Amino acid sequence: YNYGATKLALTRALAKYPSLDKIFYDKDRARHPIMGFRVPRLWRPPYLQIAFDNPSLERTKDIVNNLPA
Structure with a gap:
């Protein structure tokens, strides 16, 4: 596995980065x-x-017929 990527992912997860938003x-x-x-x-x-x-x-059908053009 990629040790550097795993370490970075864990570090970011513990820092809650990136935010959910x-x-x-x-x-x-x-x-x-x-x-x-x-x-x-x-x-x-x-x-x-x-x-x-x-x-x-x-x-x-009624919904489709009333859609804006």
Whole structure:
């Protein structure tokens, strides 16, 4: 294993670095480690993310028809 990386990770964990706020802020903004570019996320404009948890097909159609253009 990588001793230096493990030691650094443990040191940071004990110092509570990075904070949870920083982790949640940066988690979708980082570059992909292999592809080398930022993966598009649905929270970025112009996308609108909607979860269809309602099993009613009619209600789902109504929601889709009322989406902003």
